[in-house]
Amino acid sequence: MLIRIVKMTFDPKEVENFQQLFDRNKNKIRSFEGCNHLELLRGKNDTNIFFTYSYWDDESALNEYRHSDLFNEVWAETKVLFSAKPEAWSVDRITTLE
Template sequence: MLIRLVKMHFSADSVAKFKETFQAVQPKIAAFKGCSAVQLLQDNTNPDVFFTISHWEDEQHLEDYRQSPLFRETWAIVKPMFLSKAEAWSLLAP
C-alpha cells in the first residue's frame, strides 16, 4: 500500500471554497480505482494549512489518478488558491 500525504497552504479567503471543493470531490477520489481511502485534515495551529492523506494500492494507481480528468479538473480549481506551493510525499507502510 502507498500512502500519499499532501500539504497545502491556502490564502485565508480561499479556505471555505477549498473545503467546499474537497467535500464535492472526496467521494469521487475515494471511488477511483486503486484508492481505498482519502481524508482531509486541518492544521491545529494554522487553519490555512491542510493535509490530504490518501491510500492507494500502489504507485501506478496513484499515477493513473494523477493523469485523470478528475485530478486535472480539481487541481485547476484548487491550485490558484494556494498561498505557497503544495508539498507531497509518497510513503510505504512498514
C-alpha cells in the same frame, strides 16, 4: 500499498472555497480505482494548512489518478487558491500501533 500525503497552504480568504471544492469531489476521489482511503486534515493552529492522506494500491494506481480528468479538473480549481507551493510525499508504512 502506497500512502500519499499532500500539504496545501491556502490563502486564508480561500479556505472556505477549498473546503467546498473538497466536499464536492471527495467521494469521486475516494471511489477512483486504486484509492482505498482518503482523509482531509487541517492544521490545529494554522487553519489555512490542510493535508490529504490517502492510501493507494500502488504507485501505478496513484499515477492513473494523477493523469485522470478528475485530478486535472480538481487540481486546476485547487491550485489557484494556494498561498504557498504544495508539498507531496509518497511513503511506506513501517509500524502501526493501535
